Amino acid sequence: MRAAIFVEPNGPMSVEDVTPTDPGPRDVVVRITASGVCHSDLHVISGALPMPPPAILGHEGAGIVEAVGAEVKGLAVGDRVIGSFIPACGVCWHCLRDESHLCDNTYTVMGSPRAVRADGTPLMTMTGLGTFAEYMTCDEMSLVKIETDVPDAQLALVGCGVTTGVGAALNTAKVQPGDTVAVIGCGGVGQSVIQGARIAGASVIIAVDPVALKREAALGLGATHAVDPGEGDPVEQVKALTGGRGVDYAFEVIGLPATVAQAFDMARSGGAAVAVGVSHFTESITVPSFPLVLSEKRLLGCVYGSAQVRRDFPRLVGFVENGRLDLANMITRTLPLDDINEAFRAMTAGEVVRSVIV
Ligand SMILES: [Zn+2]
Ligand SMILES: [Zn+2]
Structure with a gap:
């Protein structure tokens, strides 16, 4: 699959063919349909958010479930999902107190390499997602199922900025x-x-x-x-x-x-x-x-807006469906994955409210 790789601090990302690692029993493979470009991705490149290269960036995305591991209970092939950049495991101390934005598994989900470069180097993913790619493999707890007709580019924004x-x-x-x-x-x-x-x-x-x-x-x-x-x-x-x-x-x-x-x-x-x-x-x-x-x-x-994503993603999408939340006018431009560096240039230059990779 193609993915945009953070390869060096303050340098451009490299769009390359990489090989996804095999999903585990609680993992889900998602075909990415849209991914917003957020300042936090830029913070990784600049070093403001510590994360060593190489890694697949992108943490604001939506897509369709392509495959599920044997122990995945809540998602099935064909489901429409939004990635949650903080997982919501549902059973940790914080999740049980309506604080899934502080979920104890926030760092757990970042610990697995999810793809391999052509030279064999393993690739970690931003926040356990890695949405600047054609596909992402992530833990089930990082995904929220959504049933809606809201367009992909708008749905992606719910994954970070809007929430x-x-x-x-x-x-x-x-x-x-x-x-x-x-x-x-x-x-x-x-x-x-x-x-x-x-x-x-x-x-x-x-x-x-x-x-x-x-x-x-x-x-x-x-x-x-x-x-x-x-x-x-x-x-x-x-x-x-x-x-x-x-x-x-x-x-x-x-x-x-x-x-x-x-x-x-x-x-x-x-x-x-x-x-x-x-x-x-x-x-x-x-x-x-x-x-x-x-x-x-x-x-x-x-x-993350103190959000309980399994409650709030559907609530926000409902606002969009009913015209209460305007996401169409927050998207200044859409670009293909190959133009990812142009999207970052435009964000740094203050030329856009949001760019979305589609
Ligand atoms: Zn973000
Ligand atoms: Zn939790």
Whole structure:
């Protein structure tokens, strides 16, 4: 099969023919129909997320089940599935407490080589998936069956960006009708936070991004205001739009300590900053102590939108089916696997909300 391989830090990916390893008894072989290109893939290439090459990247994908191992109980050949970049085993300590986004098997599923290069080198896969390929072999606990007619490219986005963003609003922050929200960084995840806030009934949704295309997309997807940080201090601009108080929830969707601090400053007294973006693994985030204590501001971490994927993937797809969640307008372009490096260039250049490999 063809797959895009991360071969060297900060270098281009190599699209090559590789040989899948034989699936185990609890594994499932999926024919990938669409795969979104996410900043976390870029973080692996840049070294912000530690993962040694060579590896098949891609963790936001949908597809069709081609084969199942002898012990697979919940999936059958022909099922339509979305890959979950954190598995949901259903039986670990966290899964039993509605915290499958913290599943104890998060790292277990990354431990098996899933293909071999022509020279015999084994290939690991990003988050146990590896969706930048024609096929992926993964553990059953990393897949969620979906019955829907939503197009493949849109379904793929549910695997990471949409679940992370909408979940950040609905699950992590629990935005309530009438709440005020700011979103720093309006790529695929940020646009999903905006849509989640709209679905929750937020009264004010402020999109903060230096790229005009992303601000315009945000206004089309539910933002009520757009702020260009190039036109003055974004904290002051957000406060000016909220009676000087700041917002109930400020989401940081870039992954930089400086913008997390901005989100903290944008939150009102008693409000919260929600850190959604993934920072370099060596970074620390610093917030001022007085507002934390005396203004009772909160700083919330958010992974995978605090989502319970077996509950939330179908819920999100339902929003799409009923016109409540617009994924079509989050997809700026679709490309073939051979153009994967062009997709990464466009993402780095800020030219796209989301590219999807089809
Ligand atoms: Zn992602
Ligand atoms: Zn679990």
